[in-house]
Amino acid sequence: MDPTLRPPDDDTPHPWHAHGVESVSARLATDVHHGLDHEEARRRLGVHGVNRLSQPPGRGPVRRLLLQFHQPLIYILLLSGAAAAVLGEWVDAAVIFGVVLVNAVVGFIQEGRAEQALAALARTVSSEVSVQRGGARHRLDAAHLVPGDVVHLAAGDRVPADVRIAHAAGLQASEAALTGESAAVAKHSAALPAPTRVAERSNMAFAGTLVVAGQGRGLVVATGDATETGRIAQMLAGTEALETPLTRAMGRFSNLLLVVILALAAMTFALGLARGESAVEMLMAAVALAVGAIPEGLPAALTVTLAIGVARMARRRAIIRRLPAVETLGSTTVICSDKTGTLTENQMTVESIYVGGQVYAVSGRGYAPVGRLSRDGLPVPLSGALRECLVAGVLCNDAALIKRDGEWTVDGDPTEGALIVAARKAGLDEASIAAGCPRVDELPFDAVRQTMATRHRTDAGAVIFVKGALERIIPRCARMLDAEGQPAPLDASAIDVAAQRMAASGLRVLAFARLSPAPRLACDADVAGDLSFIGLQGMIDPPRARATAAVKACHQAGIEVKMITGDHGLTALAIARQMGIANDDDTVVVGRELAAMDEMQLAAAVRSVRVFARVEPAEKLRLVRALQAHRAVVAMTGDGVNDAPALKAADIGVAMGAGGTDVAKEAADMVLTDDNFATIEAAVEVGRGVYDNLVKFITWTLPTNFGEGLVILAAIFAGVTLPITPLQILWINMTTAVLLGMSLAFEPIESDVMHRAPRPPGQPMLDRVLVGRIVLVGVVMLAGAFGLFVRWSGLSGDVAVARSVAVNVFVMVEIVFLFACRSQRRPLWRIAPFSNSWVWGGVLAQVLLQAAFTYWAPMQAVFGTAAVPPAAWAEIVGIGLVALVIVELEKAIRRPHDASMRKSAAQASSSGK
Ligand code: ATP
DSSP states (O other): OOTTOOOTTSSSOOOGGGSOHHHHHHHTTOOTTTOBOHHHHHHHHHHHOOSSOSOOOOOOHHHHHHHHHOSHHHHHHHHHHHHHHHTTOHHHHHHHHHHHHHHHHHHHHHHHHHHHHHHHHHHHSOOEEEEEETTEEEEEEGGGOOTTOEEEEETTOBOOSEEEEEEEEEEEEEOHHHHSOOSOEEOOOSOOOTTOOGGGOTTEEOTTOEEEEEEEEEEEEEOGGGSHHHHTTOOSSOOOOSOOHHHHHHHHHHHHHHHHHHHHHHHHHHHHHHTTOOHHHHHHHHHHHHHHHSOTTHHHHHHHHHHHHHHHHHHTTEEESSTHHHHHHHTOOEEEEOSTTTTBOOOOEEEEEEETTEEEEEOOOSSSOOOOEEETTEEOOOOHHHHHHHHHHHHSOOOEEEEETTEEEEESOHHHHHHHHHHHHTTOOHHHHHHHSOEEEEEEEETTTTEEEEEEEETTEEEEEEEEOHHHHGGGEEEEEOTTSOEEEOOHHHHHHHHHHHHHTTOEEEEEEEESSOOOOSSGGGGSSOEEEEEEEEEEOOBOHHHHHHHHHHHHTTOEEEEEOSSOHHHHHHHHHHTTSSOTTOOEEEHHHHHHOOHHHHHHHHHHOOEEESOOHHHHHHHHHHHHHTTOOEEEEEOSGGGHHHHHHSSEEEEETTTOOHHHHHHOSEEETTOOHHHHHHHHHHHHHHHHHHHHHHHHHHHHHHHHHHHHHHHHHHTOOOSSOHHHHHHHHHHHHHHTGGGGGGOOOOTTGGGSOOOOTTOOSSOHHHHHHHHHHHHHHHHHHHHHHHHHHHHHOOHHHHHHHHHHHHHHHHHHHHHHHTOSSSOGGGSOTTSOHHHHHHHHHHHHHHHHHHHOHHHHHHHTOOOOOHHHHHHHHHHHHHHHHHHHHHHHHHHHHHHHHHHHHHHHHHHTO
8 A cells, every 4th residue: 555645534635736646546445437335425425524624714703793883874873972972961871882882793693694694595595516436427426525535526516525537628727716827727637746736736636626628527625624625724715794885875876875974963952052051062963863863773774685585586496695685686688598498398309310311209298218110101220321410310319218206207407318218208218328439438418519529439430429409510511411320422402491481480400420430539620520411309308387478577687588508499489479579570690690790790790689699608698788788777597617717707697507517607687496487587577676775775765754853853953852852762763664664675575576567777776756745744744743842842841751752743744655655666455465464463563562661660760751642643643644644645646657667667577578
């Protein structure tokens, strides 16, 4: 045994790179071809633990708590508390500081929860790996890998553990996450000198790095914390900061508010002094103004509403990886979607075969190998080119057809699965064919090359089979096989006509060719010419049922849907028409034409064209940019390595959870767990709903702050005592924000959200109408609270009673306004009263608290309140009703404006079809 190798569970890293593959596998007691046995793998899992990093670093709790105080509005509160303390108003000071503390703790807890929820969701997008165990290939959760496992790596995978490469075919990894070096590193299996630095260990693949090209196999040498990544404790994706464009905008708004409040407070103070009021009184007024004008509950409400949005989207099968996506989704104007698997089922069935100038039909649907081949309704013998075409289909193939729980399924690419099913229907057995012609070399399928090739040993010498897109195969062919399987001159135009006929009916067309005698198969150039065309297989892939309805829903919502696919133009157009994405007049633009366009031409084309076919992933990025140049908010789907730049550039990058690569998922803002287009539409709907609820909360909360500020200012101008004290203001703000306001975050999505036009991205959150409504309600609060305060001061002669009346006016108006705010547009009587039980629970709790606040002696002592006489209650309720009538009237006046908005959405949708 090599003495320099230490046992795998030793703490020190091993110089695995310095030893040959044989030596490494002997040391790890494993076998490169067979892998570990299941029993042994289980045992090792017990010894080494799961393959996960133990402590993902994030912001420490102390720092996070301190950051809660680092907000401009909190500074004002602290200042106000200090002012109250200086004045000897100890209760006020204590409550103000208490509020700051409670606010910080609530914020801290909410933020922690939201971060955890996001991180947990991100983990649900678990990474699966392909591993060799007990001599066979299995898919496994990467967490269950152990040292000694043999893993298969392919372009798009995230390397699941530290791996010593045993076999590499064009394998390249991007190790930026580990080394900071962004250029991909080519990998090989040969041993390296012992002193080689980690960044240069090209025979190793490290956990967390990404495979960007080729494929390979390797031995797991370290898992979890024992990996290089674990050792330097630099986990790739730390938890995301809970910041979104909206929270940033709120931050700016707070800064502005800070200046305004300070200026007003200073003005109040100066004005009072000039009028000869006492400095103490005026300082308290300034404090009251400051605490009143601050919407204390706002930051927490924003976070909670966004977190609820994330949870709602997860229930609809969309996992949000970056919080801003929740907001952006609501303003999406264009969705660019892949076809295969997203718009369609990715459930392939070969329906038609073209060989030797003849078309054959294949019956049966799905993966059950039940059906038969026929021509003009008559059974056909299996021979010549027909047999060769089916054989090529099963040999140039990495999928497996398996029966699981009585159901036939495909392990691998469904396109390839369909080829096996077709061969079985013809009576061929793929296992015995493969045994007779073992594969010796391969060029895996690649979305850019759009072909796959395999080289086989046969009794008659080596042969290469190539399959792929027709346009990539035909130019390489020198001849074709006739029906008997004999060489004949190539009739490219007849083949083209046959392919077009298949594609025009929505079939996905694969072309097959062969090369014999066959050279080595190392790169694409080895199959560049002299091929013999064998035939075509056309397969149906039905549109997803929910996706067609979702396309319609998008159009109604003023969102354009574009199909961007690697498939044939006619196939794409046929499917797009079936799904309502394109109409009969629409044409398709293919990748070649795209590449020839300059940016101006492209910018013009992206507006009108709805189907882009044979698009290489690199072109997707140009499409995103061109759409964005029109100020579109673009959601773009993708699943491969090369899609990553487009996913990053899109406003919403959408990756496929089931069929997507890790590279794509990492670049995306959102991952679909069911790969279904309909899920994007559902996420947009939730996004719009979340945004609605945020606006509702802000519209609800600001009038109170505005009204409180006005009441204080009015009192100073009128020269009367403060109608509400700073302490009472804090009571109103804190209790109502938590009990009443937060309930709006749970408001169900309004049924018409997908009948409105998308929200323009730069549009301010509060439009003129809402600002007007905020002012209106604020003024009602001012009139009600100030009026009743003056009236009850006179009637009762007790300022405590009058203040209690004023406080209850504020709370009453907030309660009725809460019901009105449940919809910005619909009248109160059109909102289902019990669709959000949080509202009722909140109102009940608030009413009980108000009763205690007004009548319970200990609270009276703290807050300076007194029992309110029944007559005053009638007036308080009356003001509430007046506020309700005013708001509902204002909504009714505004409704025609809504109708015009809906009309413009409808127009957008009709032009989108
Ligand atoms: P989308 O981008 O909508 O998912 P797609 O899945 O049809 O489109 P690709 O997977 O890039 O796009 O396939 C493009 C073309 O490559 C197909 O039309 C087909 O001709 C060919 N092709 C697809 N899969 C294979 C395969 N496994 N082997 C060989 N060629 C294939």
